[in-house]
Amino acid sequence: xxxxxxxxxxxxxxxxxxxxxxxxxxxxxxxxxxxxxxxxxxxxxxxxxxxxxxxxxxxxxxxxxxxxxxxxxxxxxxxxxxxxxxxxxxxxxxxxxxxxxxxxxxxxxxxxxxxxxxxxxxxxxxxxxxxxxxxxxxxxxxxxxxxxxxxxxxxxxxxxxxxxxxxxxxxxxxxxxxxxxxxxxxxxxxxxxxxxxxxxxxxxxxxxxxxxxxxxxxxxxxxxxxxxxxxxxxxxxxxxxxxxxxxxxxxxxxxxxxxxxxxxxxxxxxxxxxxxxxxxxxxxxxxxxxxxxxxxxxxxxxxxxxxxxxxxxxxxxxxxxxxxxxxxxxxxxxxxxxxxxxxxxxxxxxxxxxxxxxxxx
Amino acid sequence: xxxxxxxxxxxxxxxxxxxxxxxxxxxxxxxxxxxxxxxxxxxxxxxxxxxxxxxxxxxxxxxxxxxxxxxxxxxxxxxxxxxxxxxxxxxxxxxxxxxxxxxxxxxxxxxxxxxxxxxxxxxxxxxxxxxxxxxxxxxxxxxxxxxxxxxxxxxxxxxxxxxxxxxxxxxxxxxxxxxxxxxxxxxxxxxxxxxxxxxxxxxxxxxxxxxxxxxxxxxxxxxxxxxxxxxxxxxxxxxxxxxxxxxxxxxxxxxxxxxxxxxxxxxxxxxxxxxxxxxxxxxxxxxxxxxxxxxxxxxxxxxxxxxxxx
Numbered sequence: 001x002x003x004x005x006x007x008x009x010x011x012x013x014x015x016x017x018x019x020x021x022x023x024x025x026x027x028x029x030x031x032x033x034x035x036x037x038x039x040x041x042x043x044x045x046x047x048x049x050x051x052x053x054x055x056x057x058x059x060x061x062x063x064x065x066x067x068x069x070x071x072x073x074x075x076x077x078x079x080x081x082x083x084x085x086x087x088x089x090x091x092x093x094x095x096x097x098x099x100x101x102x103x104x105x106x107x108x109x110x111x112x113x114x115x116x117x118x119x120x121x122x123x124x125x126x127x128x129x130x131x132x133x134x135x136x137x138x139x140x141x142x143x144x145x146x147x148x149x150x151x152x153x154x155x156x157x158x159x160x161x162x163x164x165x166x167x168x169x170x171x172x173x174x175x176x177x178x179x180x181x182x183x184x185x186x187x188x189x190x191x192x193x194x195x196x197x198x199x200x201x202x203x204x205x206x207x208x209x210x211x212x213x214x215x216x217x218x219x220x221x222x223x224x225x226x227x228x229x230x231x232x233x234x235x236x237x238x239x240x241x242x243x244x245x246x247x248x249x250x251x252x253x254x255x256x257x258x259x260x261x262x263x264x265x266x267x268x269x270x271x272x273x274x275x276x277x278x279x280x281x282x283x284x285x286x287x288x289x290x291x292x293x294x295x296x297x298x299x300x301x302x303x304x305x306x307x308x309x310x311x312x313x314x315x316x317x318x319x320x321x322x323x324x325x326x327x328x329x330x331x332x333x334x335x336x337x338x339x340x341x342x343x344x345x346x347x348x349x350x351x352x353x354x355x356x357x358x359x360x361x
Numbered sequence: 362x363x364x365x366x367x368x369x370x371x372x373x374x375x376x377x378x379x380x381x382x383x384x385x386x387x388x389x390x391x392x393x394x395x396x397x398x399x400x401x402x403x404x405x406x407x408x409x410x411x412x413x414x415x416x417x418x419x420x421x422x423x424x425x426x427x428x429x430x431x432x433x434x435x436x437x438x439x440x441x442x443x444x445x446x447x448x449x450x451x452x453x454x455x456x457x458x459x460x461x462x463x464x465x466x467x468x469x470x471x472x473x474x475x476x477x478x479x480x481x482x483x484x485x486x487x488x489x490x491x492x493x494x495x496x497x498x499x500x501x502x503x504x505x506x507x508x509x510x511x512x513x514x515x516x517x518x519x520x521x522x523x524x525x526x527x528x529x530x531x532x533x534x535x536x537x538x539x540x541x542x543x544x545x546x547x548x549x550x551x552x553x554x555x556x557x558x559x560x561x562x563x564x565x566x567x568x569x570x571x572x573x574x575x576x577x578x579x580x581x582x583x584x585x586x587x588x589x590x591x592x593x594x595x596x597x598x599x600x601x602x603x604x605x606x607x608x609x610x611x612x613x614x615x616x617x618x619x620x621x622x623x624x625x626x627x628x629x630x631x632x633x634x635x636x637x638x639x640x641x642x643x644x645x646x647x648x649x650x651x652x653x654x655x656x657x658x659x660x661x662x663x664x665x666x667x668x669x670x671x
Contacts, residue, residue: 035467035578038475152621185620188634192582193573195613198373202617205369217580219573226480245477245575355623 026088026270028052029081030064031074033093034191039240040216041190041256042066045092045115048258055263059270070095075102082107088269090262091115094159100124111269116161118345120277127261130282131161131238132168132344133312134254134290136319137305138236139172141252141293142180142210144301145234149179152203152211154220156190158358162214163347165238165254168319169212170353181355183208193219200224204233210251212236221246234294241291252305253291260286280341284313320344325352370614371498375506376572377610378603380405380564382509384588385595385602386516387560392592393520394553395533395662399455400440401561402585403462408433408562409569410470413576416569417473422481425570426505426563433562434555436462441554445547448666459585467578478574503571505563509603512560517599529553533660536667546667561585587638594645597658605645612637 030049032042046064053062063086068077074096081089082103088111091100097117104112104124117126142151151173155162166184173180183206185199196215200223203211209232213220221242224235228249235246237253261281268274281287290309293302311317324333326349333339350358384401391398411432416425436458443454484507486500520526529549532539536546568584569576587609595601616633649655 037577181623183621183623185617186634187617188631189582191577191579193575193577193580194377194568194582194584197573198377198614199617199621201373202369202614203621206618206621208621217577218575222477222573222575244475356620357623357625357627 025058026060026266027084027086028060028062028266029078029084029086029089030062031068031077031081031089031091031093031096032064032066033068033070033095034216035066036064039218039237039242039245041239042092042216044239044256045090045258048262049090051259052262052266055259056266060266071099075099078103078112079106082110086110088113088266111274113265125274125277125279127265127279129256129258129287130280131254131256131288132164132319133282134288135165135168136172136312137290137308138212138252138254139169139174139180140176140308141297141301141305142169142212142234142236143173143175143177144304145251145297146173146177146180146210147232148207148209149177149181150206150208150210151180151182152200152206152208153182153184154196154199154203154211154213154215155184155186156215157188158186158348160345160347163349164344165214166354167324167347167349167351169236170351171319171324174353180353182353184350184354184356187215189215191216193217196220197223201227204231208233210234210236212253213238218242218245221250224249237291243292248294248296250291250294251297252293255289255291257287257289282312283309284315326350327352327354327358366618368494368498370611370618371495372502373614374607374611375499375502377613378606379503379506379509380567380572380584381588381591381606381609382513382603383505383567384561384564384585385591385606386509386512386599387557387564388589388592389595389597389599389602390516390520390529390560391553391557392663393533393597393660394529394550395536395660395665395667396444396550396554396557397451397455397664398437398440398444398458398554398557399452399589400436400458400462400585401557401589402581402583403459403465404433404436404558404561405565405568405581405585406463406466407436407469408565409581410466410473410565410576411562412566413470413476413478413569414473416478417476422504422570426566429562429566429570430559431562433558433560433565435558437554437558437561440558441551444666445550445554448668451664451666463579463581470576470578473576474578476576478570480574481571503567505567505571508563513599513603520599530660533662536662536665540667540669546669550667561588564588591641594642594649596645596649596655597660601645601649605641608644609637609641612640 034042036042036046065077068074090113092115094116100112100114112124114126116128170182187195196219200211200220211224221235221237222245224233225246227233234251235249241255243250318338320339322333322337323335326332408429412425412429415428440458443449444451483501484504490496490500532546532549540546591605595605
């Protein structure tokens with residue numbers, strides 16, 4: 001009987017302790033706008049989530065919901081995660097701004113972080129990356145490798161983030177090749193492999209030998225790969241490293257890196273000391289990285305890119321240092337000054353070197 | 362350069378219009394029998410993933426097309442059981458199938474998302490491909506493009522010049538009358554539904570194996586719905602389906618060419634992107650203005666469940 005009592009006591013203690021040990025792990029939620037897939041915006045966020053979970057093994061458990069439409073569904077999912085006990089929630093799309101701000105006041109002990117947004121609150125921070133820094137370096141490499149001086153750019157929607165990318169790429173290319181021209185096709189969809197491919201093939205048939213994209217599938221890189229041997233077309237990937245889809249055609253690209261920052265911010269929230277609630281980091285903060293440079297690129301160009309990357313990291317080089325002149329000839333950033341973050345966030349013009357006209361909105 | 366330009370546009374238009382034609386023709390036959398199958402998007406997705414997986418494992422585009430066809434028939438069989446045997450509401454069954462199909466395809470396709478498929482070579486028609494403008498544009502295409510032309514003529518012939526087509530149309534006009542004469546309405550409708558599913562599966566296979574040789578969740582991107590709308594706006598006439606599909610594809614491709622060429626255009630981006638849809642609807646509505654002709658071609662019992670004892 002004593003043995004049975006002892007066993008019962010041990011079982012009861014274990015049962016009481018078990019939820020306590022489980023509770024020591026912080027729950028972190030991620031809301032994704034599209035499927036994780038194998039490359040693209042959400043894939044990079046998910047890679048960051050996994051890296052953070054591995055770095056903080058045992059301290060956190062993460063969960064994610066993918067394919068959440070922006071709007072009422074997003075609000076439901078975010079609220080569900082907060083009610084479920086998540087201490088941190090990352091909402092990874094611009095369109096989640098209002099749902100996040102709507103849910104946040106009801107959960108003052110939960111920290112919300114909204115990607116690419118611009119509104120903060122008591123427990124809502126924003127985070128973004130300076131993708132344009134990577135685009136600038138891609139443009140420089142394009143200027144060195146292009147033979148036709150023509151670039152094809154397949155873009156989704158004319159929002160400031162996309163405009164920054166186009167303009168930075170153009171400025172980078174023009175800094176080494178004054179004859180460079182960037183032609184943009186708007187496909188009006190973040191993800192439509194068929195349309196993206198059509199746009200890429202159209203640009204290639206119009207003489208572009210460098211193509212890149214600001215869309216979410218690998219279609220553009222694949223189109224370049226198919227035309228690399230016959231027409232010498234190169235590609236720059238975006239969001240993810242797509243060299244798997246363009247082993248010979250991909251020159252480089254701009255890759256989003258979220259893992260390091262996710263780890264950093266989770267540690268800060270757990271310690272109760274968040275330093276920056278409006279994060280906009282670039283190469284320096286490790287939030288973007290260049291995709292590996294193609295082996296066909298001459299050594300001196302690789303070294304040039306590495307040197308310029310270092311200059312961006314130290315602040316010596318900024319892709320939008322004046323003079324920045326738009327297509328109509330108006331000076332947007334005077335010589336000697338650097339563009340402000342707020343002007344970057346409101347960018348709605350093409351710089352000189354972009355050969356397409358901006359569709360009126 | 363001028364001729365090459367037009368040729369490129371024509372080539373891309375034909376490629377863009379082909380999946381729409383194939384799926385719409387299948388749906389046309391289904392609707393002519395009086396069955397409204399809204400599941401095209403889901404069937405296309407499952408057909409696409411089945412074809413992609415087959416192409417990856419066997420390396421044969423032909424087997425991939427057959428796999429797409431089979432998968433499409435299977436999905437539409439589910440619809441048939443629901444709408445024809447169990448006599449559930451056709452609209453609800455079709456919608457459920459489209460949602461289910463897209464999700465099922467995403468689930469099946471997970472292991473294939475990072476697979477790159479080698480692109481399939483086009484089939485060049487010997488003498489015709491040397492015609493000045495039309496040659497390279499029309500006669501150096503994939504096999505399924507020629508298949509879509511053959512099927513347009515074939516479906517038109519079947520519906521309007523064959524006895525079986527007449528029976529099918531009769532079933533679509535008045536299933537009660539057809540039943541009273543002695544035709545097995547449910548069996549004829551089943552065959553029509555299976556044909557529609559097979560075509561939708563082939564359309565999906567074209568997308569994932571020939572058009573953009575890849576598989577990603579959501580790659581059908583609404584083309585099933587466009588094909589459904591095309592059938593209605595073409596007033597259930599096969600040749601008009603072809604006109605509508607090429608018009609749609611042509612607008613889409615042309616506006617890309619215009620954008621890429623750098624021509625100055627003070628037109629909002631959203632307008633340009635809505636142009637294919639608006640233009641297709643407008644043209645098709647204008648050429649089918651005659652009310653009597655519309656009534657002549659639209660199947661009177663579309664969407665209505667057939668109850669033999671009623």
